Amino acid sequence: MKTYFVLLCLIWCPAWGxxxxxxxxxxxxxxxxxxxxxxxxxxxxxxxxVNARSLAIKVPCLADQQDWAGFEQALPYFLTFKEIPLPIxxxxxxxxxxxxxxxxxxxxxxxxxxxxxxxxxxxxxxxxVPNLQDPESVQLAxxxxxxxxxxxxxxxxxxxxxxxxxxxxxxxTWWALQHKAPAMAALLMFFELSWYEGGKKAAVxxxxxxxxxxxxxxxxxxxxxxxxxx
Numbered sequence: 078m079k080t081y082f083v084l085l086c087l088i089w090c091p092a093w094g095x096x097x098x099x100x101x102x103x104x105x106x107x108x109x110x111x112x113x114x115x116x117x118x119x120x121x122x123x124x125x126x127v128n129a130r131s132l133a134i135k136v137p138c139l140a141d142q143q144d145w146a147g148f149e150q151a152l153p154y155f156l157t158f159k160e161i162p163l164p165i166x167x168x169x170x171x172x173x174x175x176x177x178x179x180x181x182x183x184x185x186x187x188x189x190x191x192x193x194x195x196x197x198x199x200x201x202x203x204x205x206v207p208n209l210q211d212p213e214s215v216q217l218a219x220x221x222x223x224x225x226x227x228x229x230x231x232x233x234x235x236x237x238x239x240x241x242x243x244x245x246x247x248x249x250t251w252w253a254l255q256h257k258a259p260a261m262a263a264l265l266m267f268f269e270l271s272w273y274e275g276g277k278k279a280a281v282x283x284x285x286x287x288x289x290x291x292x293x294x295x296x297x298x299x300x301x302x303x304x305x306x307x
Contacts, residue, residue, distance in 0.1 A: 080179035111138035127157035140172045210284040219277040226280025239276040
């Protein structure tokens, strides 16, 4: 029955006028209507071309429909398109691995296992995740301009408060010296130095906490996509 449907699809596709952007096919796939999504993709591929997006929609749907003959036929083309998003690509490879294992095709299964192992990115760590802030740079910025390290860590309000308090203590020390009040000046300078050092420490702690959260997020994404691949 499916074979007849595909033949009718190929015959009538030009008359149906398939969308050139595969938007409807993607919407059908997202809703779980893989039968209609596959027919839309087949029409698109007949009229336009086979490309990464059409295969990214069609191949998972073929697996969902358990059309293993069509799945095996489309899989080699699917694997040649490296621009297919990794989560989709690796999900299909895992499905293919299980299918080939269940159907006693160990050579194909092992090939897919090796390919996925090569493509899998390393587990994210503080040394591999990009765009992390350097705590030493943040500390240096705080030493030059109090509050700037907190700004770099994304703590804008805290950075403004730190800058304002440091400025206030410095002004108060200067005012006390001008009015010949050395005891008050010494007390204010003590508070200033304490706040100054505390601001540098707070900036470093804030950026380390931000880095930790970013690394943890990347690790969660990695685990979602790549852990337990087989």
